[in-house]
Amino acid sequence: MTTMLSVSNLSKVYEGGFTALKAVDLDIRRGEIFALLGPNGAGKTTLISIVCGLVNASTGTVKVGGHDIVTDYRAARSLIGLVPQELTTEAFESVFSAVSFTRGLFGKPADPAYIEKVLRSLSLWDKRNHKIMTLSGGMKRRLLIAKALSHEPRVLFLDEPTAGVDVELRRDMWNLVRGLREDGVTVILTTHYIEEAEEMADRIGVITHGEIILVEDKATLMHKLGKKQLTVHLHEPIDTVPEALAAYALERTDDGHALTYTYDAEREHPGIADLLADLNAAGVGFKDVNTTQSSLEDIFVSLVKQ
Numbered sequence: 001m002t003t004m005l006s007v008s009n010l011s012k013v014y015e016g017g018f019t020a021l022k023a024v025d026l027d028i029r030r031g032e033i034f035a036l037l038g039p040n041g042a043g044k045t046t047l048i049s050i051v052c053g054l055v056n057a058s059t060g061t062v063k064v065g066g067h068d069i070v071t072d073y074r075a076a077r078s079l080i081g082l083v084p085q086e087l088t089t090e091a092f093e094s095v096f097s098a099v100s101f102t103r104g105l106f107g108k109p110a111d112p113a114y115i116e117k118v119l120r121s122l123s124l125w126d127k128r129n130h131k132i133m134t135l136s137g138g139m140k141r142r143l144l145i146a147k148a149l150s151h152e153p154r155v156l157f158l159d160e161p162t163a164g165v166d167v168e169l170r171r172d173m174w175n176l177v178r179g180l181r182e183d184g185v186t187v188i189l190t191t192h193y194i195e196e197a198e199e200m201a202d203r204i205g206v207i208t209h210g211e212i213i214l215v216e217d218k219a220t221l222m223h224k225l226g227k228k229q230l231t232v233h234l235h236e237p238i239d240t241v242p243e244a245l246a247a248y249a250l251e252r253t254d255d256g257h258a259l260t261y262t263y264d265a266e267r268e269h270p271g272i273a274d275l276l277a278d279l280n281a282a283g284v285g286f287k288d289v290n291t292t293q294s295s296l297e298d299i300f301v302s303l304v305k306q
């Protein structure tokens with residue numbers, strides 16, 4: 001495993017004294033899709049902005065592909081593509097020339113065939129001669145990605161890539177990101193949409209109040225923290241859970257028509273057979289049962305609450 005991005009002891013105190021990052025350590029592997037998940041104001045954009053050279057760190061170091069982002073700025077920056085949340089400039093420029101121009105800013109020679117490939121992959125080829133100001137919001141988002149890819153970066157940052165985009169663009173983005181990974185590009189996305197992390201990421205980092213509280217393989221995370229729930233639908237509603245069933249810590253639904261039993265899916269004997277037998281013994285008749293597994297969202301909410 002090679003490390004593509006190495007963040008060490010990174011802190012940011014904004015003017016005015018607000019601490020947005022607190023001694024963050026983070027290593028991102030080459031070719032992985034890493035989702036940085038956190039609530040509003042957690043410090044995600046600050047972290048990305050420091051790595052991309054838009055904000056100065058207060059302490060700590062960042063290396064991209066082995067290049068320090070301060071002492072070896074050009075080499076580090078040329079490896080990075082950033083898809084920001086909003087497009088700000090170039091209203092009168094055409095799509096094709098804006099993307100070609102961005103490539104030039106990184107000192108790369110013109111490569112119209114590559115720009116064409118990028119525009120086609122983002123369904124922007126038909127719009128290549130249109131002025132940016134005439135594009136729809138969704139197309140502007142596509143353009144932001146095209147610009148970020150213009151210089152063939154090896155690390156792509158997507159800051160809240162699908163906030164407010166339609167289903168089609170979201171699907172296109174996910175396909176594009178998967179394609180980039182196949183080409184060995186490292187992708188780091190920030191999101192507060194759990195669904196996005198669940199769908200896309202190989203690994204997940206959770207950040208809150210400027211601290212990374214967890215970094216884990218997605219599969220391991222869901223495996224380790226995933227709880228299962230068994231819901232027992234009753235023949236007759238009950239007012240209270242019988243004392244004999246106290247050990248199961250059952251929760252009664254508001255209308256008393258169902259009982260929920262939460263258990264660890266990893267335990268060999270979650271006690272379901274015992275529970276059903278004990279329900280029978282306590283005279284609680286049931287007509288159906290079903291199980292559900294906690295989603296990444298449940299896991300995230302419980303982590304951030306802690």
Ligand SMILES: Nc1ncnc2c1ncn2[C@@H]1O[C@H](COP(=O)(O)OP(=O)(O)OP(=O)(O)O)[C@@H](O)[C@H]1O
Nearest residue numbers: 014015018020038039040041042043044045046047
């Ligand atoms: N220039 C600044 N000066 C002072 N405080 C700032 C500045 N930029 C950001 N902050 C504060 O730093 C904290 C982290 O902001 P940041 O934008 O990094 O969070 P985020 O995780 O990206 O949030 P969101 O999901 O809302 O984009 C916030 O409390 C924010 O108000």
